[in-house]
Amino acid sequence: MSSRDQTDEKLERLVSQVLRDQPLRHAPASLEARVMSQIAARSRLPWWRRGVAAWPAMVRVPVITGCAVCVPLVWVLSLWLMTRLAAATRARIAGPLATLQGTGHTLASLGALTAHIFQSIPRDWLLGGMIATATLYAVLFALVAVGYSLLYPRHEYSKVHLT
Amino acid sequence: MRAYQDMVFSTAVRLTSNPAQAEDISQEVFLRAYESFDNLRSSPKAGGWLKTVATNLTLNHLTRHRKRWRLFSEIFSDDTRDEELDSAAEVFDTVLAELEADERRARVEQALERLPDHQRIPLVLYHYEEMPYQDIADRLGISLAKVKTDILRGRVAMAGLLRQSDIGVPDDRRRPSSTQPGAQS
Numbered sequence: 001m002s003s004r005d006q007t008d009e010k011l012e013r014l015v016s017q018v019l020r021d022q023p024l025r026h027a028p029a030s031l032e033a034r035v036m037s038q039i040a041a042r043s044r045l046p047w048w049r050r051g052v053a054a055w056p057a058m059v060r061v062p063v064i065t066g067c068a069v070c071v072p073l074v075w076v077l078s079l080w081l082m083t084r085l086a087a088a089t090r091a092r093i094a095g096p097l098a099t100l101q102g103t104g105h106t107l108a109s110l111g112a113l114t115a116h117i118f119q120s121i122p123r124d125w126l127l128g129g130m131i132a133t134a135t136l137y138a139v140l141f142a143l144v145a146v147g148y149s150l151l152y153p154r155h156e157y158s159k160v161h162l163t
Numbered sequence: 164m165r166a167y168q169d170m171v172f173s174t175a176v177r178l179t180s181n182p183a184q185a186e187d188i189s190q191e192v193f194l195r196a197y198e199s200f201d202n203l204r205s206s207p208k209a210g211g212w213l214k215t216v217a218t219n220l221t222l223n224h225l226t227r228h229r230k231r232w233r234l235f236s237e238i239f240s241d242d243t244r245d246e247e248l249d250s251a252a253e254v255f256d257t258v259l260a261e262l263e264a265d266e267r268r269a270r271v272e273q274a275l276e277r278l279p280d281h282q283r284i285p286l287v288l289y290h291y292e293e294m295p296y297q298d299i300a301d302r303l304g305i306s307l308a309k310v311k312t313d314i315l316r317g318r319v320a321m322a323g324l325l326r327q328s329d330i331g332v333p334d335d336r337r338r339p340s341s342t343q344p345g346a347q348s
Contacts, residue, residue: 007248008315014255015318019275019290022268027172028186032165035193042194051198 049151052144067144071136083110167213168193174217177287178225180276188224192217218292222302225284251322259325274324282317285310 047055055063087106121129171192176185195216196203203209259267275283285303288294296314300307 004245004248007245007252011248011252011255011315011318014252015286015321016290018255018259018267018271022271024169025173025176025272027168027189028182031168031172031186031189031193034186034190035197038190038194039197053198 052148067140070140071133074136075133079114080110083113167210170210171213171217174214174291175221177275177291178218178221178284180278180280180283184224185221188217188220191220214292218288222284225280247319251319254322254325270325271321274321277324278317278320282313282320285313286317286321289314 042050047059052060052063083106087109168189172185172189175188175192176182179185179188192213196209196213199212203212206212259271262270275287278286285299288299288302289296294302296307296310300310303310305313
């Protein structure tokens with residue numbers, strides 16, 4: 001070990017010792033009062049302006065369930081709309097006879113389309129679908145987060161005091 | 164809260180060197196602790212949890228102002244001379260030992276406050292928070308070599324500040340921390 005390395009190590013050891021011997025800095029006397037004041041102010045807020053964790057269970061459960069159901073619902077509705085659109089297009093091409101087949105044919109097409117998609121979907125497409133689903137979830141949660149930050153006053157503190 | 168407020172405030176103020184910002188950050192730490200009160204109330208790890216949250220919130224806050232000090236941090240070369248290292252070690256070894264405990268503590272605290280951000284932050288993370296060099300580099304988004312150089316220079320700069328005669332004066336005679344100039348590396 002070179003002389004410089006030895007000096008370097010010695011300096012590190014000395015600085016560590018000096019800094020760790022330092023007592024804690026005293027917090028300002030106003031800190032406790034500020035925290036208590038904020039807690040009191042938050043407890044006066046209505047439940048819908050607090051964090052999701054503080055919401056009543058009878059509200060929280062339906063909201064979370066609704067969010068979980070939302071994305072599959074979008075997929076099902078999209079498939080249904082696409083099927084209807086395809087059926088409508090076919091009806092225009094095939095003439096009035098196609099319109100007589102009605103809803104039964106549409107439902108059958110939907111079932112066949114769904115089965116076909118799941119049987120023949122390429123791996124890349126499957127991956128793309130998963131990414132799209134994840135993106136939809138991310139967008140959903142981002143919207144919730146934005147709404148939350150607009151309603152919840154803690155973030156106002158960040159803007160006012162820390163910037 | 165009383166048991167931990169000094170620890171939380173110390174963590175924040177040593178990283179920011181700004182008591183007003185440190186108080187804001189400490190307030191936020193305790194509000195988050197209140198939200199997790201049921202879990203923390205009987206946990207033996209409450210102190211560690213508070214320290215971690217205080218460190219993370221402070222670093223998040225500092226990151227917002229990162230562009231300001233990153234410029235300085237990116238321009239570097241390890242040009243610290245051997246004599247400077249020897250002289251710095253002597254300050255920490257003998258000069259400080261000759262002082263009364265209270266004056267020594269005040270001088271060290273104030274020298275730390277006067278270091279520029281890019282030296283003080285890694286120095287505090289290394290010596291107070293006991294973070295490894297690589298973790299500091301990852302957290303601050305700078306290279307490992309840069310972290311080591313900044314910490315080394317920080318130690319030398321701190322020794323230089325400790326030699327100055329105007330350091331260690333009472334707080335009410337000092338300039339507000341917001342007007343402190345950054346020391347040059």
